[in-house]
Amino acid sequence: QVTLKESGPVLVKPTETLTLTCTVSAFSLSDPGMGVSWIRQPPGKALEWLAHIFSNDAKSYTTSLKSRLTISKDTSKSQVVLTVTNVGPVDTATYYCARKRGDLEAFDSWGQGTLVTVSS
Amino acid sequence: EIVLTQSPATLSLSPGGTATLSCRTSQNVDIYLAWYHQKAGQAPRLLIFEASKRATGIPARFSGSGSGTDFTLTISSLEPEDFGVYYCQLRAGWDFTFGPGTKVDVK
Numbered sequence: 284q285v286t287l288k289e290s291g292p293v294l295v296k297p298t299e300t301l302t303l304t305c306t307v308s309a310f311s312l313s314d315p316g317m318g319v320s321w322i323r324q325p326p327g328k329a330l331e332w333l334a335h336i337f338s339n340d341a342k343s344y345t346t347s348l349k350s351r352l353t354i355s356k357d358t359s360k361s362q363v364v365l366t367v368t369n370v371g372p373v374d375t376a377t378y379y380c381a382r383k384r385g386d387l388e389a390f391d392s393w394g395q396g397t398l399v400t401v402s403s
Numbered sequence: 404e405i406v407l408t409q410s411p412a413t414l415s416l417s418p419g420g421t422a423t424l425s426c427r428t429s430q431n432v433d434i435y436l437a438w439y440h441q442k443a444g445q446a447p448r449l450l451i452f453e454a455s456k457r458a459t460g461i462p463a464r465f466s467g468s469g470s471g472t473d474f475t476l477t478i479s480s481l482e483p484e485d486f487g488v489y490y491c492q493l494r495a496g497w498d499f500t501f502g503p504g505t506k507v508d509v510k
Contacts, residue, residue, distance in 0.1 A: 320499060330439075330447065330490055330501040343497035346404070379446055388494040389437035391458060393446040 285309045287319070287380050287394035295374075295401050301367040305380030305394060312358045313338055316385015319363045321354065323376040324396075331376075335383070336363060370401045405430045405495045407502035415510040422478040424505045426491035431471050435493055438467055438476045441504075442487040450489075451476065478507075 291303035305319060312319065320335040334344045334354040344352050353366045363380060377398045381390035406429040416422055426436065434454040439447035449458040451467035454474055464479045478485055486509055491502040 322501075329503045330441075330492075332492075332499040332501060335497075335499065341497075345498065381447075387437075387452050388435045389449055389452040389458075389492065390439075390447075391449050391452075393448070396446050 285382065285392045287382060287392060289378060289380050289394045289397040291378070291397055291399065293398065293400065295370050295399060296403050297371050297401055298369055301370050301374065301399060301401075303365045303367075303378055303380075303397065303399070305363040305365075307361045307363070307380075307382070310382070312336075312356050312361060312363065314385075318383045318385075319356070320381050320383060320390060321363075321365045322379045322381055322390075323374075324379070325373075325376040330379075334365060338385075372401050375399065375401045404498075405432065405493060405500060407491055407493065407500055409489075409491060409502040409505045411505060412503075413506045413508065415508055416481055417510045418481050418483055420481050420510075422476075422481060422485075422507050424476040424478075424489055424507075426469075426474045426476070426502055428472045428474075428493060430495075432493050432495070434470050436467075436469070436474050437492045438465075439490045439492065440485070440487055441490065442484070447490060481507075 318337045321333040336354045351368045356363045377396040379396045380394045382392040408427045410425045438451040441447040455467045488504045
């Protein structure tokens with residue numbers, strides 16, 4: 284059974300760097316066409332796609348946050364990491380990681396999400 | 404950048420009714436549009452991909468249609484577990500985009 288699980292801090296102070304980890308199981312991050320995205324959702328608001336990493340290690344970022352985001356993966360640990368620099372209250376959100384298979388232009392498996400609050 | 408527009412913003416229906424949700428894209432995306440359902444406090448769940456193909460385990464009461472710039476998600480015989488927010492999503496080049504969502508609530 285494919286699973287994804289997000290982990291990271293619950294509370295982050297403004298201007299700090301947020302680091303989130305997505306640990307996956309039952310598939311490999313190096314499988315051809317496989318990829319993982321980070322998507323966030325502020326309380327009561329819509330989903331916002333942030334970043335994606337492909338099996339060949341190519342990366343893409345949402346334009347509005349590109350300068351603050353870094354996505355990376357450790358295939359041996361089955362982990363995908365997202366860092367968000369210089370956080371502010373607007374970054375308070377539930378952060379999800381989600382899998383995209385090579386044959387789908389959609390996210391077929393999602394983690395449960397982790398709520399991150401930015402506050403001093 | 405391709406923009407997604409969903410309508411209506413809110414749809415109030417009774418169990419057993421039929422929901423018709425719309426998603427429009429600002430550019431032609433062929434059939435590469437997906438739909439998700441999100442219940443309160445849960446992660447989104449993939450319902451439909453490539454405009455009309457049901458994901459694994461999705462009941463037949465969910466159907467998708469459309470191509471180009473206009474897409475529709477139809478939910479027939481609404482069950483209590485079908486209420487929540489529905490999002491459309493596409494991939495454009497290297498990027499991905501979600502629509503603003505349609506909330507389906509109990510009338």
